[in-house]
Amino acid sequence: MFTLHKKSAFTLIELLVVISIIALLIGILLPALGAARKTAMTVQCASRMRQLTLATVTYATDNKGRFPLNAQNSNENQQYYWYQYKTLGAYLPAAETTANTSTDPNASIGGTVLVCPSDIDEAGRSYTINGFSSSGYQLVRDGSPWAGANASDDVGTFFTDAPRNSSSILLYGELHSVWGPAGDNRLYWSGNYYGTFGSLYNRFIKHGFSAGRFSGNPTESAIDWSRHGGEDELKADGKANFSFVDGHVSIYDDEGVVNHGDETSTLDVLWSDLDPKLQ
16 A cells, blocks of 8 residues: 655745745845955956066066156157057966067057956056156257256156165056057057156146046046946046056055145155155
């Protein structure tokens, strides 16, 4: 004689409870996963900037301690910028270019370690060098690359790969990817240098962009403070990575580098050894 056993099954109420629990767990975990992803992107950005910095320091070591010129000779149509293949191309892994390096000696490099994963999707280059590192500064300070500014010795000077405050003097920063699209790859690029002859505060905050993709809609700063935790690309909020001459990378928010009350620098991040005298 066989005994039939009735199979148990989920009731509709039990199924709905399980679904509700799963939905609740997803709601709890998604923000944490999103935050973890953003943190990972910030770390990857810092890692790429460190690679770029070490490549540039190696370049300086091979060139009597001097960093790239960042200048051009309009009479001879010669350009010497840090982002050209002929400058740092040999020091970077798998550098991409905007032109064929075999036919164009001025070809620009981008992609790979030059792009922050937190930058806009169309970015081809996210970082820019401190203009006061340019070894051609004293030679061309009455013209390019300083946009015709009449510079004097009390506004800054170029530094070598062994300054007195190498752990505090910045080499690269995260700038807005403004210029483009370039060629067929439709990418946006950061500029050739940053740092103005204005106050130290202005170099970090007030000197923004109103050209390129920001034409008619200016940013509050040339530095892209929005990549890591910011909510508005135009505003100077959030955080940005900076690399230093000694090779390390640190992340700061705007209040870590400037005092908004009296519009001065905290002097935690220096543009050159002369910063304390310019305050």
